[in-house]
Amino acid sequence: MKNDDTSPSLSLSLDRTLSRRSEEEAEMASATTKDLSDIAAVGGGVGDTYGEDRGSEDQLLTPWTFSVASGYSLLRDPRHNKGLAFTEKERDAHYLRGLLPPTISSQQAQEKKLMKNLREYQVPLQKYMSLMDLEERNERLFYKLLIDNVEELLPIVYTPTVGEACQKYGSIFRRPQGLFISLKEKGKILEVLKNWPERGIQVIVVTDGERILGLGDLGCQGMGIPVGKLSLYTALGGVRPSACLPITIDVGTNNEQLLQDEFYIGLRQKRATGQEYADFLHEFMSAVKQNYGEKVLVQFEDFANHNAFELLAKYRPTHLVFNDDIQGTAAVVLSGVVAALKLLGGTLADQTFLFLGAGEAGTGIAELIALEMSKQAKAPVEETRKKIWLVDSKGLIVGSRKESLQQFKKPWAHEHEPVKDLLGAVKAIKPTILIGSSGVGKTFTKEVIEALCSFNKKPLIMALSNPTSQSECTAEEAYTWSKGRAIFASGSPFDPVEFEGKVFVPGQSNNAYIFPGFGLGVVMCGAIRVHDEMLLAASEALAGQVTQENFEKGLIYPPFSNIRKISADIAAKVATKAYDLGLASHLPRPVDLVKYAESCMYSPVYRMYR
Ligand SMILES: O=C([O-])CC(=O)C(=O)O
Numbered sequence: 105m106k107n108d109d110t111s112p113s114l115s116l117s118l119d120r121t122l123s124r125r126s127e128e129e130a131e132m133a134s135a136t137t138k139d140l141s142d143i144a145a146v147g148g149g150v151g152d153t154y155g156e157d158r159g160s161e162d163q164l165l166t167p168w169t170f171s172v173a174s175g176y177s178l179l180r181d182p183r184h185n186k187g188l189a190f191t192e193k194e195r196d197a198h199y200l201r202g203l204l205p206p207t208i209s210s211q212q213a214q215e216k217k218l219m220k221n222l223r224e225y226q227v228p229l230q231k232y233m234s235l236m237d238l239e240e241r242n243e244r245l246f247y248k249l250l251i252d253n254v255e256e257l258l259p260i261v262y263t264p265t266v267g268e269a270c271q272k273y274g275s276i277f278r279r280p281q282g283l284f285i286s287l288k289e290k291g292k293i294l295e296v297l298k299n300w301p302e303r304g305i306q307v308i309v310v311t312d313g314e315r316i317l318g319l320g321d322l323g324c325q326g327m328g329i330p331v332g333k334l335s336l337y338t339a340l341g342g343v344r345p346s347a348c349l350p351i352t353i354d355v356g357t358n359n360e361q362l363l364q365d366e367f368y369i370g371l372r373q374k375r376a377t378g379q380e381y382a383d384f385l386h387e388f389m390s391a392v393k394q395n396y397g398e399k400v401l402v403q404f405e406d407f408a409n410h411n412a413f414e415l416l417a418k419y420r421p422t423h424l425v426f427n428d429d430i431q432g433t434a435a436v437v438l439s440g441v442v443a444a445l446k447l448l449g450g451t452l453a454d455q456t457f458l459f460l461g462a463g464e465a466g467t468g469i470a471e472l473i474a475l476e477m478s479k480q481a482k483a484p485v486e487e488t489r490k491k492i493w494l495v496d497s498k499g500l501i502v503g504s505r506k507e508s509l510q511q512f513k514k515p516w517a518h519e520h521e522p523v524k525d526l527l528g529a530v531k532a533i534k535p536t537i538l539i540g541s542s543g544v545g546k547t548f549t550k551e552v553i554e555a556l557c558s559f560n561k562k563p564l565i566m567a568l569s570n571p572t573s574q575s576e577c578t579a580e581e582a583y584t585w586s587k588g589r590a591i592f593a594s595g596s597p598f599d600p601v602e603f604e605g606k607v608f609v610p611g612q613s614n615n616a617y618i619f620p621g622f623g624l625g626v627v628m629c630g631a632i633r634v635h636d637e638m639l640l641a642a643s644e645a646l647a648g649q650v651t652q653e654n655f656e657k658g659l660i661y662p663p664f665s666n667i668r669k670i671s672a673d674i675a676a677k678v679a680t681k682a683y684d685l686g687l688a689s690h691l692p693r694p695v696d697l698v699k700y701a702e703s704c705m706y707s708p709v710y711r712m713y714r
């Protein structure tokens with residue numbers, strides 16, 4: 105997440121009648137609905153793989169054929185390969201004799217061997233590459249490892265190592281993953297989608313690489329992010345790997361270093377912007393709907409702020425879309441704050457919030473907290489917003505700056521004298537909760553944390569920027585400088601810290617807690633639109649999973665080791681909301697949605713072949 109002073113407004117609203125954007129949004133929605141009427145109701149040709157509909161007569165066809173894999177090609181097919189775990193009978197029936205050494209191994213033994221090998225690598229990027237190779241060889245084994253060793257492997261396939269992988273993606277590139285849609289494919293995006301070998305796509309994660317984590321513009325090399333996010337969709341949320349499609353839209357990059365890099369894999373040109381960008385994205389969104397219909401979830405990931413807000417506002421009336429950085433992050437942070445009240449004491453409305461960073465994540469989280477506060481305290485949202493203060497690159501957002509502020513920052517411009525920096529703002533506002541969403545590392549200094557502790561017995565500090573290098577402070581700094589008093593959570597993972605003989609376990613406030621379960625919930629009930637109440641349901645479900653034992657250890661999030669159970673619960677609550685709102689198309693409504701979610705979840709266990 106990153107602060108960007110140039111982003112337009114979009115807030116998350118629980119209740120549109122409460123939302124500051126309701127009028128603006130209604131205007132925008134009606135304007136865009138007209139513009140989008142061509143894709144609001146697509147006709148023939150949707151999901152028409154074999155070109156059988158009248159509507160696809162004029163379209164170019166990819167002539168897919170299907171066959172049963174056996175022998176050498178079975179061993180080279182990652183979805184079906186079991187390596188040494190093929191049984192004698194399977195080796196006979198599938199022409200594998202001689203293609204494998206005589207030993208027969210179990211999946212457990214394979215897992216044990218691979219984990220041992222993996223632990224021998226000292227460099228996280230080597231572990232990452234080794235895991236990507238495994239996925240290319242044997243998909244089930246890859247997911248078995250990930251599911252059984254989630255806490256150990258999450259920092260490898262996901263934040264922070266995935267950030268480094270993106271920075272070096274050109275150099276470590278072996279086989280392409282997902283779909284690359286560049287400006288060269290302009291006018292042909294529907295055909296490109298048809299080249300993807302899987303039919304039943306349920307979730308697309310798409311980036312244009314402009315704001316990869318807090319690392320900035322990585323262009324086409326941002327592909328590591330959709331790939332990593334979708335690995336989590338499967339491992340943590342149980343969405344089938346075959347139903348997941350990572351996509352990178354390449355409209356160029358403004359990263360000079362990459363443009364000069366001999367191993368760069370993307371278009372060597374400056375980013376397309378304005379109308380050209382909007383038209384290209386519109387072609388993409390139209391092609392997605394034409395090819396996959398109404399019920400494919402499109403997750404926008406790591407777009408720059410201005411595009412992120414605009415794309416979400418533009419396509420939420422016509423598509424099943426979700427922005428992880430705005431909505432996923434807001435849901436996970438709200439959940440952590442609600443859980444932390446047990447440790448802090450008091451209600452949400454008793455807290456005072458100070459944010460460093462007023463971009464996608466900052467304003468998204470702030471709005472969701474204000475709405476939840478307004479719901480709980482039965483106070484108007486205009487009042488509850490006054491408990492929340494934001495600092496941007498120019499200092500505290502205050503009334504006297506209002507004229508020069510972008511629209512989306514205006515609701516946070518409360519009356520106060522100007523304050524030019526974070527330390528000054530901490531001293532002036534006296535927050536109980538300090539949240540970093542600036543994308544700039546090392547900004548929660550010793551002075552800032554000591555000032556925070558001078559008027560709080562137990563402050564809550566959330567350093568959300570990713571990866572680790574961009575974190576506002578480390579866990580060790582938070583505990584040491586607060587003399588063990590802070591409750592700390594961060595976007596990137598930190599190891600437990602020992603301070604004065606006591607061990608402190610930091611929480612990971614990362615949208616990875618929310619999007620896998622949220623996505624499962626959406627696809628399993630056949631939702632056709634995302635409503636903010638579904639996000640609230642996900643947030644509440646997560647907060648409800650923090651146990652007394654977790655609280656006793658100072659944790660405000662449950663451990664990731666329970667994530668599949670947590671995801672099933674989130675999925676059930678999200679689906680419940682979708683059914684209640686009349687947005688779910690999977691009928692009849694299952695009686696027990698948790699059991700239903702569990703039965704829908706991907707299992708990496710090897711299947712027997714006849
Ligand atoms: O990917 C992550 O770890 C969280 C996230 O969405 C971001 O920082 O953009």
Ligand SMILES: [Mg+2]
Nearest residue numbers: 405406428429
């Ligand atoms: Mg992101």
